[in-house]
Amino acid sequence: xxxxxxxxxxxxxxxxxxxxxxxxxxxxxxxxxxxxxxxxxxxxxxxxxxxxxxxxxxxxxxxxxxxxxxxxxxxxxxxxxxxxxxxxxxxxxxxxxxxxxxxxxxxxxxxxxxxxxxxxxxxxxxxxxxxxxxxxxxxxxxxxxxxxxxxxxxxxxxxxxxxxxxxxxxxxxxxxxxxxxxxxxxxxxxxxxxxxxxxxxxxxxxxxxxxxxxxxxxxxxxxxxxxxxxxxxxxxxxxxxxxxxxxxxxxxxxxxxxxxxxxxxxxxxxxxxxxxxxxxxxxxxxxxxxxxxxxxxxxxxxxxxxxxxxxxxxxxxxxxxxxxxxxxxxxxxxxxxxxxxxxxxxxxxxxxxxxxxxxxxxxxxxxxxxxxxxxxxxxxxxxxxxxxxxxxxxxxxxxxxxxxxxxxxxxxxxxxxxxxxxxxxxxxxxxxxxxxxxxxxxxxxxxxxxxxxxxxxxxxxxxxxxxxxxxxxxxxxxxxxxxxxxxxxxxxxxxxxxxxxxxxxxxxxxxxxxxxxxxxxxxxxxxxxxxxxxxxxxxxxxxxxxxxxxxxxxxxxxxxxxxxxxxxxxxxxxxxxxxxxxxxxxxxxxxxxxxxxxxxxxxxxxxxxxxxxxxxxxxxxxxxxxxxxxxxxxxxxxxxxxxxxxxxxxxxxxxxxxxxxxxxxxxxxxx
Numbered sequence: 001x002x003x004x005x006x007x008x009x010x011x012x013x014x015x016x017x018x019x020x021x022x023x024x025x026x027x028x029x030x031x032x033x034x035x036x037x038x039x040x041x042x043x044x045x046x047x048x049x050x051x052x053x054x055x056x057x058x059x060x061x062x063x064x065x066x067x068x069x070x071x072x073x074x075x076x077x078x079x080x081x082x083x084x085x086x087x088x089x090x091x092x093x094x095x096x097x098x099x100x101x102x103x104x105x106x107x108x109x110x111x112x113x114x115x116x117x118x119x120x121x122x123x124x125x126x127x128x129x130x131x132x133x134x135x136x137x138x139x140x141x142x143x144x145x146x147x148x149x150x151x152x153x154x155x156x157x158x159x160x161x162x163x164x165x166x167x168x169x170x171x172x173x174x175x176x177x178x179x180x181x182x183x184x185x186x187x188x189x190x191x192x193x194x195x196x197x198x199x200x201x202x203x204x205x206x207x208x209x210x211x212x213x214x215x216x217x218x219x220x221x222x223x224x225x226x227x228x229x230x231x232x233x234x235x236x237x238x239x240x241x242x243x244x245x246x247x248x249x250x251x252x253x254x255x256x257x258x259x260x261x262x263x264x265x266x267x268x269x270x271x272x273x274x275x276x277x278x279x280x281x282x283x284x285x286x287x288x289x290x291x292x293x294x295x296x297x298x299x300x301x302x303x304x305x306x307x308x309x310x311x312x313x314x315x316x317x318x319x320x321x322x323x324x325x326x327x328x329x330x331x332x333x334x335x336x337x338x339x340x341x342x343x344x345x346x347x348x349x350x351x352x353x354x355x356x357x358x359x360x361x362x363x364x365x366x367x368x369x370x371x372x373x374x375x376x377x378x379x380x381x382x383x384x385x386x387x388x389x390x391x392x393x394x395x396x397x398x399x400x401x402x403x404x405x406x407x408x409x410x411x412x413x414x415x416x417x418x419x420x421x422x423x424x425x426x427x428x429x430x431x432x433x434x435x436x437x438x439x440x441x442x443x444x445x446x447x448x449x450x451x452x453x454x455x456x457x458x459x460x461x462x463x464x465x466x467x468x469x470x471x472x473x474x475x476x477x478x479x480x481x482x483x484x485x486x487x488x489x490x491x492x493x494x495x496x497x498x499x500x501x502x503x504x505x506x507x508x509x510x511x512x513x514x515x516x517x518x519x520x521x522x523x524x525x526x527x528x529x530x531x532x533x534x535x536x537x538x539x540x541x542x543x544x545x546x547x548x549x550x551x552x553x554x555x556x557x558x559x560x561x562x563x564x565x566x567x568x569x570x571x572x573x574x575x576x577x578x579x580x581x582x583x584x585x586x587x588x589x590x591x592x593x594x595x596x597x598x599x600x601x602x603x604x605x606x607x608x609x610x611x612x613x614x615x616x617x618x619x620x621x622x623x624x625x626x627x628x629x630x631x632x633x634x635x636x637x638x639x640x641x642x643x644x645x646x647x648x649x650x651x652x653x654x655x656x657x658x659x660x661x662x663x664x665x666x667x668x669x670x671x
Contacts, residue, residue, distance in 0.1 A: 030237040031267055031281045031323050033225025034206040036144035036191035038131045039090035039329070045098075047327030050083040051283065053320070081105045082122075086327075094133050100125040102154075123150040123183070140196045146208065148185035181214035187221060198592055198633035200230035210243075217245045219260075232271070232576070232628050239265040239281070262286040265323065275330040283321035356637070370394075397480060437461070467491075527551075527669060540668050542590065542597040557586050560599070560667040567625060567665045574620035576628070584625065587667070588632040591639075598638045601625045602666040606659035607646040619643030625665060640670075 028035045031049070039045055081104065088098030102122030127148040135142045187208025194201040208221040223241035242262035267281025342354045342364055349364030358377045359367050366375035370383050372390045379394035389397045439451045439461050446461030455463040455472035463472030467479055469487045476491030485504040486494045493502030497511045508522040525532050527541045531551030538552035538561050545558045553559040566583030569576055576584075591597055603618030603625075622641035629639050651658035 029202060029204055029227050029235065030225045030239050030269060031265060031279050031325050032241045032263065033204045033223055033227075033237070033239050034146065034187070034189050035204045036131060036135075036142035036189040037193075038094055038096050038129060038144070039088065040331070041090050041093045042333040043090040043329060043331045044087070045089075045327060045329045046087040047325065048083065048085050049323070049325040049327075050081060051321050051323045052081045084122075094131040096129045098127050098129075100127070120154065122154045124153045125150055127185075129189070140193055142189075142191040142193070144189040144191075146185070146187040146189055146206075148187070150183035150185070150210075152181055181212050183210055183212045185210045185221070195229060195631060195633050198588075200228060200632070202227040202229055209246075217247045219243050219245050227269075229631065232581070232631065234271060235269045237265075237267055237269060237281075239263070239267075241265070242286075263321075267323070269325075274328075276328050277325070279323075279325040279327075281323045283323055285319040285321075288319035540666075542594050542599070542669055544594045544597070558590055560587075560590075560669075563587055563590075564665050564667050569621055569624075572617070574617065574624045576624060581628075584628050585632070588629055588634060591629065591634045598640075598670050600668045600670050601629075601639065601641045602648075602668055603641070603643040604648055604650075604662060604664050604666065605646050606662040607649070607653045608659065611645060615643060615645035617643075618645050621665065 027033065028037055083103040083105075084100050085103075086098065086100040088096050090096050101124055104120045104122060125148060127146060129144050129146045131142060131144040185208055187206050190205045192203045194203070204223075204225045204227070206221070206223045210219045210221060212218060221243045223239065225237055225239040225241075228236040240263070242260065244260045262285065264284045264286065265281045267279060269277055269279035271277055341356060342349070342358065342360045344360060344362070344364035351360065351363065351365035354360055354364060354366060358375070361367055366377055368375050368379070370379070371386060372379070372384045372388065372394055374390060374394035376382065381390070381393070381395035384390055384394060384396060391397055437446070437449055437451045438453060439446065439448075439455070439457045443449060448457065448460070448462035451457055451461060451463055452472070452475060454474050456474040457463055457472075463474075465471065465476075466473050467476070467481045467485075468483055469476070469478075469481045469485055469491055471487060471491030473479060478487065478490070478492035481487060481491065481493060482504065485502065488494055493504055495502050495506070497506070497509055503509060511522070525536070527536070527539055528543050529536070529541045529545065529547045529551055531547060531549070533539055536551030538547070538550070538559060540560050541547055541551060541553055542558070542560065545553045546555070547553055552561075556562055563583055563586055566586075567576070567580050569580075587599075591599070601622045603620075603622035605614040605618050607614070619641070620643070622643050626639045626641035630636050646653070646662065649658070649662045650664070651661035653659055653662060
């Protein structure tokens with residue numbers, strides 16, 4: 001007997017769901033609270049939970065049984081526990097389905113294996129949660145409807161104490177851990193996620209009604225839970241949950257809120273690796289705050305008659321307990337990662353980092369329906385005929401208007417005199433067929449007798465210049481120049497400052513040689529801080545940040561190149577060091593101050609170890625930083641993560657200092 005009690009007491013310290021718990025065991029927050037947020041399509045949640053109660057005098061008081069007229073009373077203190085296994089799946093992004101099977105243990109009167117001794121299975125619970133689709137899980141407000149059905153599978157071999165007050169029927173009798181009847185629940189759930197406003201709090205609320213199809217005591221359910229989410233690795237929470245009968249029962253079972261379960265639960269929920277959460281809490285019954293002289297009002301009298309044996313006991317809400325929950329959440333159907341979210345897994349994606357929302361083919365590359373090599377999302381002239389030359393926006397380029405008439409001029413022939421042959425004028429014939437400039441137009445008809453060799457001419461022997469740049473077609477190496485373009489002797493546009501942008505397009509014609517320029521020839525200012533890249537010593541400044549003459553932020557806490565140095569991880573891990581959180585909070589503050597700013601978190605490693613390991617580690621580290629920033633209230637479309645493994649070193653991996661420099665996180669603005 002002592003061994004049993006020792007085992008029960010040990011288990012009581014590792015147990016999980018409160019007796020008043022009626023909702024989503026294994027939910028996203030805390031222990032007993034219900035969240036309006038859903039799992040997401042294909043995501044699975046599974047785990048175990050339990051609760052141990054040490055003050056069983058409140059749960060099975062004045063245990064009395066009568067056999068053949070002889071009455072025996074027992075009031076010993078023994079532990080009592082409840083367990084459950086639970087699983088749920090996201091059917092759609094806004095619809096979840098789940099099942100819960102409770103298991104119970106009591107140890108009252110074990111010597112003769114009394115009615116409240118041993119193990120028992122409770123009523124199987126199935127539930128369906130529907131989040132109103134007008135809300136998204138990333139919104140501040142979420143509202144959901146919960147429907148739950150209790151199937152009378154509970155056995156009657158191990159005890160009689162009801163786990164829920166609606167198990168008590170109109171006659172004051174009860175079965176072990178079952179209502180012995182079907183019960184239905186309908187609840188309204190409300191979640192306010194203040195993290196979306198930069199406040200590390202999430203507040204869950206629920207209210208519902210359970211109706212037993214037979215003679216059970218129909219019951220109202222309610223609860224609220226506040227979660228403090230400022231620490232990435234764990235949440236602190238405070239919950240209040242309870243249930244209250246809305247029907248009277250006989251045998252002194254008048255409605256009394258103090259008799260029905262009400263719990264106040266402070267606790268902590270740890271976010272472990274691979275989607276595993278562990279939550280622990282201390283359950284305090286509201287009855288614990290009621291003076292001892294009023295304890296009698298906290299009990300419901302229950303009876304059971306079986307084969308000449310009558311058992312009577314009083315039951316009330318326990319005052320003290322310990323709860324714990326171990327749950328896993330993940331999506332085994334998702335497969336490999338899809339970094340750019342285009343629906344093509346990264347290991348098959350031949351066009352990584354496709355912009356969000358762009359339609360792609362099976363290789364992950366943007367669609368190009370007209371085959372002009374300009375993706376549809378950039379193509380401003382869709383449906384271009386095959387083979388048509390196009391510009392950078394997919395529109396056809398003007399073709400040469402070269403005159404097609406290059407046929408040789410008719411050779412003059414002497415008039416025939418049928419009456420009398422004329423003498424042959426040899427000089428005239430020679431003049432008629434001579435072509436001094438070899439342009440296939442006889443000198444006699446050639447209006448431009450000195451055409452350069454190779455030039456294309458019209459029927460009068462004059463050079464054709466389709467693009468009107470002053471260089472004849474045939475000699476023009478750049479035949480499609482826009483009108484007015486300044487060209488050299490070969491017909492190609494002049495680039496006086498040699499910046500790669502021809503003078504006719506160059507809006508900044510005197511750029512110093514070697515300076516990088518944009519498409520119109522002006523010096524690049526990639527981060528739009530007013531300092532050109534050529535002299536910008538801090539080229540990744542967020543838009544709007546005040547900088548000095550060399551492009552570096554005046555305020556150090558606004559300098560991403562400096563802030564990134566404070567982001568550190570534990571060895572060979574994606575777990576941040578404690579010192580990193582202050583830096584990350586500075587970055588969050590910066591993102592909130594400059595609301596248009598967007599950053600890509602880039603993870604990099606040195607070349608030590610396997611390439612695949614380095615790639616995975618860099619991706620996980622970048623995602624950890626991005627998740628933290630988003631969790632602190634920065635919109636998801638303003639932060640993205642990318643891992644580059646060892647492919648982008650900034651120093652020599654052959655030295656220790658070089659490897660240290662290469663193990664880094666970069667914060668790169670994007671537009």
